[in-house]
Amino acid sequence: MSRPGVVIAGRLLLGLGLVLLWTLLHRVLGDHTIAGLGDIAVRLWEIAQNGVLLRDIGVTMLEAGAGLAVGGLAGFALPFLITRVPGFEAALRPFIAAAMGVPKLALAPLLILWFGIGLLSKVVFVALVVFFLLFFSTLAGIRGADPRLIAVARVLGLRELMLLREVMLPSTLPFVFASLKVALPRAISAAVVGEFIAADTGLGSYIQNAMSQADTVGVFTGVIVVTVLVVVVNAVLDHTQKRAMGWRHSAIGGF
CATH class of the missing domain: 1.20.5 (Single alpha-helices involved in coiled-coils or other helix-helix interfaces)
Structure with missing residues (x-):
């Protein structure tokens, strides 16, 4: 085989x-402890038929996707900016590390107080969760860039944008994809947790309502849907990584 x-x-x-x-x-x-798979399948069919399943998946994925885009882009771009100024990254590092240590779940009630129970508070919460994952991974990728290759590129006259595209980005991509493997599930989980606290739609809200009614089937149904979403998103990310990193495997094989 x-x-x-x-x-x-x-x-x-x-x-x-x-x-x-x-x-x-x-x-x-x-x-009352473990819902039967048959009962879960029936519940899934019911909420798919009445539109609740697609509505809640859409809300949760919108929150997770928007938060990942905001926090991920900020976490990816900031290391490139701060490393441009000598010493600035070293001065800023302990403050970012301290901010990373703040328990994000403790901030969730404050975010809801500041931004309301709607979409914005969940997006900000997800962005805070994923920002640090992308920031430190991208920073590690920048530090891991071959200084000899950078020196040769400068000798050849590559301008900063070309140096960024041809040397720095390829160096950071493996680190970025590795962090995304963690950030994507975290983004979905953070959106669900935010919905636990205050929301009237979304998978977290569905699970919370089921818990309040002692509906074991509903709780397990929501958890299974979230798990399947994470698996699907990871599969899409794996496919994207293979395509984006194809040049790396080709280069190794050619060598």
Whole structure:
């Protein structure tokens, strides 16, 4: 069997094992502890039919996507700006590290107080969560750039924009994609947590309402939907990374 076939077979077996384990736990612990997969499937069909599923997925993904765009772009761009000024990055580093240490969940009520219970407070919360992941990864990528390659590029007369595009960006891309593998699930989770605290739509709001009604099926349904979203987003990111980093594999193979 080819390697892709082994991977697919392994995933199918693992998935089947998880289904069997879930079914066993449901029978042993009961409906109030572990919802049955059949009941979850029925609930999924119901909320898909009445439009609640697509509405809540859309709201949560909009919050996560907008927050990731704002926080991710800021975290990606700021290292390039501060490293342009000698000593500025070293002076700023402890303050950014201190800001990273602030528990973001503790800020959520304040963000809702400042920005309301609508979209903006969730976007800001997600942006704060993902900013530091992209910032420190991009900074590590900039530091990891080969100084000899930079020196040669300057000797060849590359201007700053060309140096950024041809040398610095390729150096940081592996670090950025590695941080995105963590930032994307965190962005979705942060949006859901923000909806836990104050929201009337979104997957977090759906799970919170189910919890308040002791609706185990609803809670597990919401959790499974969030998990599937994370898996799908990671698969899309893997595909994007392979395409964006294709030059790297080609260069290694050609060498």
